[in-house]
Amino acid sequence: MSEQQHIKLPEGSIEKQTNTLNLGPTHPATHGVFQNVLELDGERIVSATPTVGYIHRAFEKIAERRPYYQVTPLTDRLNYCSAPINNIGWHLTVEKLLGIQTPKRVDYLRVIIMELARITDHLICNSVIGVDSGAFTGFLYVMQYRELVYEIYEEICGSRLTTNIGRVGGFERNFTPAAFQKIEKFLAEYPDVLKEFENLFTRNRIFMERTQGVGKITGERAMNYGFTGPNLRAAGVDYDVRVANPYSSYQDFEFSIPVGTTGDTYDRFLVRNAEMWQSLGIIRQAMDKLKTLPEDVFHADVPAYYLPDKDDVYTKMEALIYHFKIVMGESEILPGELYHPVEGANGELGFYLISDGGRSPYRLHFRRPCFVYYQAYPELVKGAMLSDAIICLSSLNLIAGELDA
Amino acid sequence: MSLTNEHIKNRLAEKFGDVLTNFEEAFGMMSFHAPKELNLKVMQFLYDEEDLQFRFLSDLTAVHYPNQKGAELAVVYHLHNFVDNVRLRFKVFTDITTPQVYTATSLFSSANWMERETYDFFGVDFVGHPNLVRILNVDEMDYFPMRKEFPLEDQTRVDKDDEMFGRGGNVGI
Numbered sequence: 001m002s003e004q005q006h007i008k009l010p011e012g013s014i015e016k017q018t019n020t021l022n023l024g025p026t027h028p029a030t031h032g033v034f035q036n037v038l039e040l041d042g043e044r045i046v047s048a049t050p051t052v053g054y055i056h057r058a059f060e061k062i063a064e065r066r067p068y069y070q071v072t073p074l075t076d077r078l079n080y081c082s083a084p085i086n087n088i089g090w091h092l093t094v095e096k097l098l099g100i101q102t103p104k105r106v107d108y109l110r111v112i113i114m115e116l117a118r119i120t121d122h123l124i125c126n127s128v129i130g131v132d133s134g135a136f137t138g139f140l141y142v143m144q145y146r147e148l149v150y151e152i153y154e155e156i157c158g159s160r161l162t163t164n165i166g167r168v169g170g171f172e173r174n175f176t177p178a179a180f181q182k183i184e185k186f187l188a189e190y191p192d193v194l195k196e197f198e199n200l201f202t203r204n205r206i207f208m209e210r211t212q213g214v215g216k217i218t219g220e221r222a223m224n225y226g227f228t229g230p231n232l233r234a235a236g237v238d239y240d241v242r243v244a245n246p247y248s249s250y251q252d253f254e255f256s257i258p259v260g261t262t263g264d265t266y267d268r269f270l271v272r273n274a275e276m277w278q279s280l281g282i283i284r285q286a287m288d289k290l291k292t293l294p295e296d297v298f299h300a301d302v303p304a305y306y307l308p309d310k311d312d313v314y315t316k317m318e319a320l321i322y323h324f325k326i327v328m329g330e331s332e333i334l335p336g337e338l339y340h341p342v343e344g345a346n347g348e349l350g351f352y353l354i355s356d357g358g359r360s361p362y363r364l365h366f367r368r369p370c371f372v373y374y375q376a377y378p379e380l381v382k383g384a385m386l387s388d389a390i391i392c393l394s395s396l397n398l399i400a401g402e403l404d405a
Numbered sequence: 406m407s408l409t410n411e412h413i414k415n416r417l418a419e420k421f422g423d424v425l426t427n428f429e430e431a432f433g434m435m436s437f438h439a440p441k442e443l444n445l446k447v448m449q450f451l452y453d454e455e456d457l458q459f460r461f462l463s464d465l466t467a468v469h470y471p472n473q474k475g476a477e478l479a480v481v482y483h484l485h486n487f488v489d490n491v492r493l494r495f496k497v498f499t500d501i502t503t504p505q506v507y508t509a510t511s512l513f514s515s516a517n518w519m520e521r522e523t524y525d526f527f528g529v530d531f532v533g534h535p536n537l538v539r540i541l542n543v544d545e546m547d548y549f550p551m552r553k554e555f556p557l558e559d560q561t562r563v564d565k566d567d568e569m570f571g572r573g574g575n576v577g578i
Contacts, residue, residue, distance in 0.1 A: 052540060052541065053539075053540060053541035053542065053543075056541040056542065058550070060526075060551065061550060061551055061555075061557060062557065064557065065556075065557040065558075096432060097432075221514075223460060223461055223487070224460075224513060224514045224515065225514045225515050226461070226462060226463075226513070226514075226515025226519075237487070239487055244490050245490070245492075336431060336432070337431060337436070338431065338432040338434070339434060339463070339464065339483055339492070339494060341463070348463065350463060350464055350483070352464055352466060352481070352483070354468060362468075363468045363469075365464065365466040367463060367464040367483075371518065371522075372515050372518065372519065373515075374518075375514070375515070375517055375518040376514070404541055405541070
């Protein structure tokens with residue numbers, strides 16, 4: 001829609017005046033606490049000025065005072081729609097620093113959790129595009145299945161939204177048979193729902209009219225703006241950290257990277273849907289691979305960093321010493337500097353960690369995908385209608401917690 | 406075609422001579438230090454050359470090293486080549502009294518907010534930035550909170566009056 005020309009009017013005439021509209025910080029359609037000051041000419045957007053930082057909580061500063069294992073709950077609160085990816089990304093960063101090799105079974109269990117998290121994140125984002133364009137039904141269908149995933153989290157770690165899942169070296173406890181049953185249940189039931197969801201939207205004339213050509217960006221501009229994840233892939237660039245820099249044994253899995261062509265809202269929607277199918281495939285593969293592996297392995301053998309069994313703490317000297325050292329943050333941490341990216345649900349989530357050998361990070365920087373790409377928003381909506389600005393915003397999958405760190 | 410760190414290093418040495426120092430390869434990623442006047446030149450060179458093509462700015466941030474007199478602040482760039490899938494990191498150091506570093510916004514649009522964030526938390530003054538104002542903190546703030554002279558509260562301190570925090574004490578007697 002951006003190709004429409006504005007009518008040139010003489011300076012100072014009343015029609016020339018534009019209106020300012022505050023979209024946010026608490027507008028329901030922003031789905032998070034951030035503000036957009038829109039300059040409107042009638043219903044057409046002349047310029048947008050995003051303001052962020054309303055829920056800044058200084059995680060990077062807090063992390064400089066905390067032992068490594070206490071940073072995990074901070075990462076929960078970045079992208080809280082897919083908290084397990086953040087948690088596991090942080091564990092992987094620390095493991096890389098310490099040179100910990102995790103067993104294959106741990107890697108596969110982590111892959112299952114991360115892909116479930118990706119599905120929940122994508123289903124929220126995609127169904128919310130529907131809500132913002134007036135189609136509430138799809139949202140109700142899929143939200144029920146997010147609940148199933150949250151029950152899986154609950155079975156594994158006890159919490160649902162901010163999961164704090166896993167530990168450095170593996171998981172805090174083994175997956176129960178009930179957890180596997182719940183995963184199987186989800187794998188059996190979700191495809192039909194996703195199919196129905198796609199039937200509602202993908203070829204829906206109204207939805208297509210509303211989303212096609214809205215918030216368009218070329219692949220080149222998207223790269224220049226630091227887009228990653230589904231938003232970059234919708235613009236036709238096939239960059240995925242899971243393939244480019246495989247972590248947690250992603251190289252063992254067969255999956256494809258869905259890409260779009262135009263980089264508009266509709267393509268972002270399609271890419272996310274296609275990724276959910278890929279994620280389901282990955283989980284299925286991981287479940288099959290698990291059958292060939294010993295069932296009692298759920299953490300790496302690193303007593304200096306992984307909390308021992310509570311029974312051992314009360315009865316064995318070694319275990320007590322390690323327990324004390326880990327809890328007090330006295331385990332030996334090597335100095336080092338590294339950048340570890342993982343494929344978060346909305347893009348490349350990077351952890352830039354500097355350790356000086358102390359008990360807490362010397363410096364920890366989160367490369368938050370949506371903070372980097374949200375700055376393209378004024379360019380995406382310039383010349384569009386006000387209603388397009390809303391669905392463009394929801395299609396970018398912005399999570400306020402991640403934006404403001 | 407695969408691009409090796411050795412090749413990048415040689416190409417950089419060819420172009421810039423020995424002003425680029427501290428070449429290291431830790432955890433598979435090459436890193437080096439550059440003089441702060443050259444940050445844009447280095448990035449432009451890495452961006453333009455046919456065999457390098459570092460055209461994606463993954464991350465831009467700063468680190469405060471209070472003990473390095475005259476080079477207290479380091480601005481850290483992470484670049485990524487999508488064609489050969491190679492990442493690299495380089496740092497430029499600046500003193501804290503005149504922390505002026507050229508902006509990378511002309512090369513990468515993504516640098517805009519990342520530099521604003523870096524300014525917000527470390528006070529690095531990016532010369533030529535189109536809109537260098539605070540982004541996450543309040544506009545009225547007059548200090549740069551991620552610098553090391555602002556330590557967080559010691560979690561083991563005992564001099565706090567618990568009564569002020571709703572804990573302990575003989576409340577209501």
